[in-house]
């Protein structure tokens with residue numbers, strides 16, 4: 627009989643490089659990535675159903691009412707949530723799933739799925755974080771950047787609650803560290819059913 631797949635939650639402040647790390651991980655590991663729903667506007671280059679499911683506030687609320695999320699949270703001025711159906715199907719099929727979500731969502735997933743593995747991607751410093759956030763050019767409004775930086779400071783305070791903290795200096799090293807965590811977690815004796 628096949629074991630259920632594992633849930634890996636990856637959090638870290640906006641600009642820490644989570645998205646890039648996840649992109650590299652899926653190239654190297656047979657792992658699924660949960661596509662979140664959000665009420666935020668799509669950025670240039672983002673496709674509905676690929677990067678996010680872009681929903682109106684009403685559609686998002688309807689999914690909440692129908693218990694359609696494993697977790698959801700408000701981040702800055704928008705809502706974000708992990709759709710329940712796809713993730714549960716994957717884990718039942720024995721596939722491992724990554725959730726790239728912020729800290730409140732992580733708390734909810736951990737509460738309902740204590741077996742999940744939580745990883746915090748830490749920027750090397752606040753200066754590097756700000757440089758990356760500005761450098762990627764996805765947020766151009768100064769007010770939005772300031773809100774994300776303020777939120778980053780709050781999120782970093784939650785890092786000790788995670789199972790693992792990985793510093794995202796050189797990308798290769800960070801990806802290798804996360805892969806080591808994933809591989810070790812899969813080999814834990816408690817994961818095996820005899």
Ligand code: 5GP
Pocket residue numbers: 637638639640644662663666697698699701706707708709726727728729730731732
């Ligand atoms: P962004 O707007 O930069 O794409 O995402 C903003 C923040 O929301 C990031 O920290 C991202 O990890 C988080 N996020 C993305 N999807 C979800 C989700 O489904 N649930 C929660 N709780 N956070 C999410």
